[in-house]
Amino acid sequence: MPDSAILIPSILNGLTMGALYALIALGLTLIYGVLHIINFAHGALLMVGLYAAYFLNARFGIDPYVALLIVPPLMFALGYALQRGIIGRASHGRDENILLATLGLAIVIENLALYFFRSDTRTIDVPYAFETVSVLGAFIPLPKVVAFFGALVTAAFLWLFMSRTATGRAIRAISKERKGAELVGIDTEHIYGLSFGLGIACLGVAACLLLPTYYVTPQVGEGFILIAFTIVVLGGMGSFIGALLGGLIIGVVEAVSGLYLGESLGQIGIFVIFILVLLFRPTGLLGHKV
8 A cells, every 4th residue: 555655746746737627527517517518619619728838839939828918818819700600500409419419510620620739738838837836745746736726716717707797607607597588688599608618628737837838739539528428427417516626526436546557547437436436426425406
Protein backbone atom coordinates (compact mmCIF):
# COMPACT_ATOMS: atom_id res chain seq x y z
CA MET A 1 0.00 0.00 0.00
CA PRO A 2 1.43 3.44 -0.91
CA ASP A 3 2.45 5.55 2.10
CA SER A 4 1.20 9.07 2.77
CA ALA A 5 4.25 10.59 1.05
CA ILE A 6 2.89 9.20 -2.23
CA LEU A 7 -0.83 9.20 -1.48
CA ILE A 8 -1.14 12.91 -0.53
CA PRO A 9 0.45 14.22 -3.75
CA SER A 10 -1.77 11.84 -5.69
CA ILE A 11 -4.92 13.16 -3.98
CA LEU A 12 -3.84 16.78 -4.49
CA ASN A 13 -3.16 16.13 -8.17
CA GLY A 14 -6.56 14.45 -8.38
CA LEU A 15 -8.25 17.51 -6.88
CA THR A 16 -6.57 19.84 -9.39
CA MET A 17 -7.68 17.69 -12.33
CA GLY A 18 -11.08 17.15 -10.74
CA ALA A 19 -11.69 20.91 -10.59
CA LEU A 20 -11.13 21.09 -14.35
CA TYR A 21 -13.41 18.10 -14.90
CA ALA A 22 -16.02 19.88 -12.79
CA LEU A 23 -15.70 23.05 -14.88
CA ILE A 24 -16.26 21.07 -18.09
CA ALA A 25 -19.21 19.25 -16.49
CA LEU A 26 -20.70 22.54 -15.22
CA GLY A 27 -21.19 23.66 -18.79
CA LEU A 28 -22.82 20.36 -19.65
CA THR A 29 -25.14 20.39 -16.64
CA LEU A 30 -26.09 24.04 -17.24
CA ILE A 31 -27.13 23.20 -20.80
CA TYR A 32 -29.04 20.11 -19.66
CA GLY A 33 -30.67 21.93 -16.73
CA VAL A 34 -32.02 24.80 -18.87
CA LEU A 35 -32.45 23.40 -22.38
CA HIS A 36 -33.07 19.79 -21.26
CA ILE A 37 -30.80 18.46 -24.00
CA ILE A 38 -27.71 16.27 -23.84
CA ASN A 39 -24.98 18.05 -25.77
CA PHE A 40 -22.92 15.37 -27.51
CA ALA A 41 -20.83 18.15 -29.12
CA HIS A 42 -19.44 19.23 -25.73
CA GLY A 43 -16.13 17.39 -26.19
CA ALA A 44 -15.67 18.65 -29.75
CA LEU A 45 -16.30 22.23 -28.59
CA LEU A 46 -13.70 21.79 -25.83
CA MET A 47 -11.29 20.83 -28.60
CA VAL A 48 -12.17 24.07 -30.43
CA GLY A 49 -11.32 26.03 -27.28
CA LEU A 50 -8.00 24.23 -26.92
CA TYR A 51 -7.07 24.96 -30.55
CA ALA A 52 -8.05 28.61 -30.10
CA ALA A 53 -5.81 28.96 -27.04
CA TYR A 54 -3.04 27.01 -28.80
CA PHE A 55 -3.00 29.19 -31.93
CA LEU A 56 -3.17 32.40 -29.89
CA ASN A 57 0.03 31.20 -28.20
CA ALA A 58 1.74 29.73 -31.28
CA ARG A 59 0.95 32.60 -33.69
CA PHE A 60 0.80 35.65 -31.42
CA GLY A 61 2.70 34.57 -28.30
CA ILE A 62 -0.34 35.09 -26.07
CA ASP A 63 -0.07 33.18 -22.81
CA PRO A 64 -3.00 30.79 -22.17
CA TYR A 65 -3.84 32.67 -18.96
CA VAL A 66 -3.99 35.95 -20.87
CA ALA A 67 -6.09 34.13 -23.48
CA LEU A 68 -8.74 33.80 -20.75
CA LEU A 69 -9.74 37.32 -21.78
CA ILE A 70 -10.22 36.23 -25.41
CA VAL A 71 -11.18 32.54 -25.71
CA PRO A 72 -14.18 32.33 -23.31
CA PRO A 73 -15.96 35.34 -24.92
CA LEU A 74 -15.34 33.83 -28.37
CA MET A 75 -16.63 30.47 -27.20
CA PHE A 76 -19.69 32.17 -25.68
CA ALA A 77 -20.42 33.82 -29.05
CA LEU A 78 -19.92 30.48 -30.84
CA GLY A 79 -22.25 28.71 -28.41
CA TYR A 80 -24.92 31.41 -28.72
CA ALA A 81 -24.74 31.24 -32.54
CA LEU A 82 -24.89 27.42 -32.58
CA GLN A 83 -27.92 27.37 -30.31
CA ARG A 84 -29.84 30.00 -32.25
CA GLY A 85 -28.76 28.71 -35.66
CA ILE A 86 -28.76 24.91 -35.29
CA ILE A 87 -29.64 23.54 -31.83
CA GLY A 88 -32.72 25.69 -31.35
CA ARG A 89 -34.11 24.88 -34.78
CA ALA A 90 -33.57 21.14 -34.25
CA SER A 91 -35.22 21.20 -30.80
CA HIS A 92 -38.70 21.94 -32.14
CA GLY A 93 -39.20 18.37 -33.36
CA ARG A 94 -38.84 15.00 -31.70
CA ASP A 95 -36.22 14.45 -28.96
CA GLU A 96 -34.23 12.23 -31.33
CA ASN A 97 -33.68 15.22 -33.60
CA ILE A 98 -31.76 17.21 -31.01
CA LEU A 99 -29.60 14.20 -30.10
CA LEU A 100 -28.77 13.64 -33.76
CA ALA A 101 -28.12 17.36 -34.25
CA THR A 102 -25.55 17.58 -31.43
CA LEU A 103 -23.98 14.25 -32.43
CA GLY A 104 -23.75 15.38 -36.05
CA LEU A 105 -22.29 18.70 -34.94
CA ALA A 106 -19.58 16.86 -33.01
CA ILE A 107 -18.70 14.73 -36.05
CA VAL A 108 -18.55 17.76 -38.35
CA ILE A 109 -16.36 19.78 -35.95
CA GLU A 110 -13.92 16.91 -35.39
CA ASN A 111 -13.61 16.16 -39.09
CA LEU A 112 -13.07 19.82 -39.93
CA ALA A 113 -10.28 19.86 -37.32
CA LEU A 114 -8.77 16.72 -38.85
CA TYR A 115 -8.90 18.31 -42.32
CA PHE A 116 -7.33 21.61 -41.34
CA PHE A 117 -4.97 20.59 -38.52
CA ARG A 118 -4.29 16.89 -39.30
CA SER A 119 -3.98 14.47 -36.41
CA ASP A 120 -0.71 15.98 -35.14
CA THR A 121 -0.33 16.29 -31.38
CA ARG A 122 0.45 19.90 -30.46
CA THR A 123 1.73 21.31 -27.18
CA ILE A 124 3.02 24.70 -26.06
CA ASP A 125 6.07 25.76 -24.04
CA VAL A 126 5.48 28.20 -21.20
CA PRO A 127 8.23 29.40 -18.80
CA TYR A 128 6.33 28.25 -15.69
CA ALA A 129 5.56 24.73 -16.97
CA PHE A 130 7.96 23.02 -14.54
CA GLU A 131 7.59 25.31 -11.55
CA THR A 132 6.07 23.72 -8.46
CA VAL A 133 4.22 24.81 -5.34
CA SER A 134 4.65 23.09 -1.96
CA VAL A 135 1.27 22.00 -0.54
CA LEU A 136 1.11 19.80 2.61
CA GLY A 137 4.66 18.67 1.92
CA ALA A 138 3.90 17.71 -1.68
CA PHE A 139 5.19 19.57 -4.73
CA ILE A 140 2.33 20.28 -7.14
CA PRO A 141 3.00 21.75 -10.63
CA LEU A 142 2.18 25.47 -10.66
CA PRO A 143 -0.10 25.24 -13.75
CA LYS A 144 -2.23 22.64 -11.95
CA VAL A 145 -2.56 24.87 -8.88
CA VAL A 146 -3.58 27.79 -11.11
CA ALA A 147 -6.07 25.52 -12.91
CA PHE A 148 -7.57 24.38 -9.59
CA PHE A 149 -8.21 27.88 -8.27
CA GLY A 150 -9.20 29.17 -11.73
CA ALA A 151 -11.86 26.48 -12.00
CA LEU A 152 -13.20 27.20 -8.50
CA VAL A 153 -13.30 30.97 -9.12
CA THR A 154 -15.13 30.39 -12.41
CA ALA A 155 -17.65 28.09 -10.71
CA ALA A 156 -18.20 30.70 -7.95
CA PHE A 157 -18.61 33.47 -10.54
CA LEU A 158 -21.14 31.36 -12.45
CA TRP A 159 -23.06 30.59 -9.26
CA LEU A 160 -23.19 34.29 -8.33
CA PHE A 161 -24.33 35.15 -11.85
CA MET A 162 -27.11 32.58 -11.68
CA SER A 163 -28.29 33.58 -8.21
CA ARG A 164 -27.77 37.37 -8.08
CA THR A 165 -28.50 38.74 -11.56
CA ALA A 166 -31.79 39.24 -13.40
CA THR A 167 -30.50 37.19 -16.35
CA GLY A 168 -29.48 34.38 -14.01
CA ARG A 169 -32.91 34.41 -12.37
CA ALA A 170 -34.51 34.31 -15.84
CA ILE A 171 -32.38 31.28 -16.73
CA ARG A 172 -33.45 29.53 -13.53
CA ALA A 173 -37.10 30.45 -14.13
CA ILE A 174 -37.06 28.95 -17.63
CA SER A 175 -35.36 25.80 -16.37
CA LYS A 176 -38.25 25.32 -13.91
CA GLU A 177 -41.27 26.49 -15.89
CA ARG A 178 -40.93 27.68 -19.47
CA LYS A 179 -44.59 28.62 -20.01
CA GLY A 180 -44.71 30.67 -16.83
CA ALA A 181 -41.51 32.47 -17.79
CA GLU A 182 -42.99 33.32 -21.19
CA LEU A 183 -46.13 34.68 -19.55
CA VAL A 184 -44.08 37.21 -17.55
CA GLY A 185 -42.32 38.40 -20.71
CA ILE A 186 -39.01 36.51 -20.66
CA ASP A 187 -37.55 35.98 -24.15
CA THR A 188 -37.05 32.23 -23.92
CA GLU A 189 -35.18 31.79 -27.20
CA HIS A 190 -32.66 34.49 -26.21
CA ILE A 191 -32.22 32.96 -22.74
CA TYR A 192 -31.71 29.52 -24.31
CA GLY A 193 -28.96 31.02 -26.48
CA LEU A 194 -27.37 32.72 -23.46
CA SER A 195 -27.47 29.48 -21.46
CA PHE A 196 -25.87 27.44 -24.23
CA GLY A 197 -23.28 30.20 -24.72
CA LEU A 198 -22.42 30.19 -21.00
CA GLY A 199 -22.03 26.42 -21.06
CA ILE A 200 -19.63 26.64 -23.99
CA ALA A 201 -17.78 29.61 -22.42
CA CYS A 202 -17.00 27.29 -19.47
CA LEU A 203 -15.20 25.09 -21.99
CA GLY A 204 -13.19 28.13 -23.14
CA VAL A 205 -12.03 28.75 -19.56
CA ALA A 206 -11.22 25.06 -19.09
CA ALA A 207 -9.24 25.00 -22.35
CA CYS A 208 -7.04 27.97 -21.32
CA LEU A 209 -6.40 26.44 -17.88
CA LEU A 210 -5.72 23.00 -19.35
CA LEU A 211 -3.38 23.94 -22.20
CA PRO A 212 -0.15 24.63 -20.20
CA THR A 213 -0.08 20.96 -19.07
CA TYR A 214 -2.03 19.21 -21.82
CA TYR A 215 -1.93 18.56 -25.55
CA VAL A 216 -4.23 19.31 -28.47
CA THR A 217 -5.47 16.91 -31.14
CA PRO A 218 -8.76 16.77 -33.07
CA GLN A 219 -9.86 13.85 -30.82
CA VAL A 220 -8.78 15.37 -27.50
CA GLY A 221 -12.37 16.10 -26.41
CA GLU A 222 -13.51 12.48 -26.62
CA GLY A 223 -11.81 11.47 -23.38
CA PHE A 224 -13.27 14.44 -21.52
CA ILE A 225 -16.84 14.07 -22.73
CA LEU A 226 -17.22 10.59 -21.25
CA ILE A 227 -15.90 11.81 -17.89
CA ALA A 228 -18.14 14.90 -18.04
CA PHE A 229 -21.24 12.78 -18.65
CA THR A 230 -20.22 10.55 -15.72
CA ILE A 231 -19.83 13.60 -13.45
CA VAL A 232 -23.21 15.04 -14.46
CA VAL A 233 -24.97 11.74 -13.70
CA LEU A 234 -22.92 11.20 -10.54
CA GLY A 235 -23.69 14.66 -9.17
CA GLY A 236 -27.36 14.57 -10.23
CA MET A 237 -28.65 15.66 -13.64
CA GLY A 238 -28.86 19.46 -13.71
CA SER A 239 -27.36 19.95 -10.23
CA PHE A 240 -24.80 22.76 -10.15
CA ILE A 241 -23.24 21.84 -6.80
CA GLY A 242 -23.49 18.15 -7.69
CA ALA A 243 -21.38 18.68 -10.81
CA LEU A 244 -18.71 20.49 -8.80
CA LEU A 245 -18.66 17.83 -6.08
CA GLY A 246 -18.78 15.01 -8.64
CA GLY A 247 -15.84 16.49 -10.55
CA LEU A 248 -13.64 16.65 -7.46
CA ILE A 249 -14.60 13.08 -6.48
CA ILE A 250 -13.89 11.76 -9.97
CA GLY A 251 -10.52 13.54 -10.07
CA VAL A 252 -9.42 12.01 -6.76
CA VAL A 253 -10.77 8.55 -7.63
CA GLU A 254 -8.94 8.61 -10.96
CA ALA A 255 -5.66 9.69 -9.35
CA VAL A 256 -5.81 7.16 -6.50
CA SER A 257 -6.95 4.35 -8.82
CA GLY A 258 -4.04 5.17 -11.11
CA LEU A 259 -1.70 4.95 -8.12
CA TYR A 260 -2.89 1.47 -7.20
CA LEU A 261 -3.70 0.04 -10.63
CA GLY A 262 -1.33 1.94 -12.91
CA GLU A 263 -1.95 5.07 -14.96
CA SER A 264 -3.49 3.24 -17.91
CA LEU A 265 -6.11 1.59 -15.66
CA GLY A 266 -6.81 4.64 -13.50
CA GLN A 267 -10.18 5.35 -15.08
CA ILE A 268 -11.54 1.96 -13.98
CA GLY A 269 -12.14 3.44 -10.53
CA ILE A 270 -14.30 6.18 -12.08
CA PHE A 271 -16.71 3.72 -13.62
CA VAL A 272 -16.81 1.52 -10.50
CA ILE A 273 -17.96 4.56 -8.50
CA PHE A 274 -20.40 5.46 -11.28
CA ILE A 275 -22.00 2.00 -11.29
CA LEU A 276 -22.26 1.97 -7.47
CA VAL A 277 -24.03 5.35 -7.47
CA LEU A 278 -26.46 4.18 -10.14
CA LEU A 279 -27.20 1.05 -8.13
CA PHE A 280 -27.74 2.72 -4.76
CA ARG A 281 -28.73 6.31 -5.69
CA PRO A 282 -29.93 6.46 -9.31
CA THR A 283 -30.73 10.19 -9.08
CA GLY A 284 -27.09 10.99 -8.33
CA LEU A 285 -25.51 12.44 -5.19
CA LEU A 286 -27.56 15.67 -5.16
CA GLY A 287 -30.27 14.86 -7.69
CA HIS A 288 -33.99 14.71 -6.96
CA LYS A 289 -36.71 12.40 -8.20
CA VAL A 290 -38.84 13.97 -10.93
